[in-house]
Amino acid sequence: LQTRMQSLQPDPQAQYRGVFQALRKMVRTEGFWRPLRGIDVTMLGAGPAHALYFACYEKMKKSLSDIFQPGGNSHLANGIAGSVATLLHDAVMNPAEAVVKQRLQMFNSPYTSVLGCVRTVHRTEGLGAFYRSYTTQLTMNVPFQAIHFITYELMQEHLNPHRQYHPQSHIVAGAVAGAVAAAATTPLDVCKTLLNTQEDTALSSLKIRGHLSGMANAFSTVYQLGGVPGFFKGVQARVIYQMPSTAIAWSVYEFFKYFLTKRALERR
DSSP: OHHHHTOSSOOGGGOOSSHHHHHHHHHHHHOTTGGGTTHHHHHHHHHHHHHHHHHHHHHHHHHHHHHHSTTSOOHHHHHHHHHHHHHHHHHHHIIIIIIIIHHHHSTTOSOOSHHHHHHHHHHHHOGGGGGTTHHHHHHHHHHHHHHHHHHHHHHHHHHOTTOOOOHHHHHHHHHHHHHHHHHHTHHHHHHHHHHHHOOHHHHHHTTOOSOOOSHHHHHHHHHHHHHHHHTTTTHHHHHHHHHHHHHHHHHHHHHHHHHHHHHHHHHO
């Protein structure tokens, strides 16, 4: 839904007034499973990407907190740790989620499978196409994750000051952190979607030949086609998506962290 609603020059059959109207229309005209297109490639990349992500975050948060605020919780350390963890996460996820998944999700996508999409993009655009938006992805995700981690840790200070395993606080803090970070970085996400999908109708309407590259070009193109409101296309879908996503990620992560730590203590 987010990918479709961020389209700058959508097909008349893929113009939506809101998130739920878009979902109903997509299911009715394209089939029940269409909204789940691209889930397989996301699942393949999510495991290793999140393993690197949380491992790096925990290690750096502890090391930097000891420097900035010994014995306490440093929001600066949380932000820096989250930003560095994003470098590793996006190196794995960018080709899978940002390029292949979003091309499969576009209306009337010419790609019928993940492997077919990978082969076609590699053959016609080269290996670099899978990382064309990597720097743009980082431009968006570094501030996203900095806001995300700082907000999560700040919420935990209020909801769970003793930092015990408390599922409700992890879910609420994760959802709020995801919503705040998602809303704040929507303009960057719209630019990233344009670079990933290389939306033909939008580029041809401005007589842009070849492939669009670079954040500056993406910003200029979005502004020419949609003005300031264009930078917030799909913000509702993005927030609705990020809230349960980050709530689930944090609650599952905190559970396994608690479970594995408890087992290690019992063995000792």
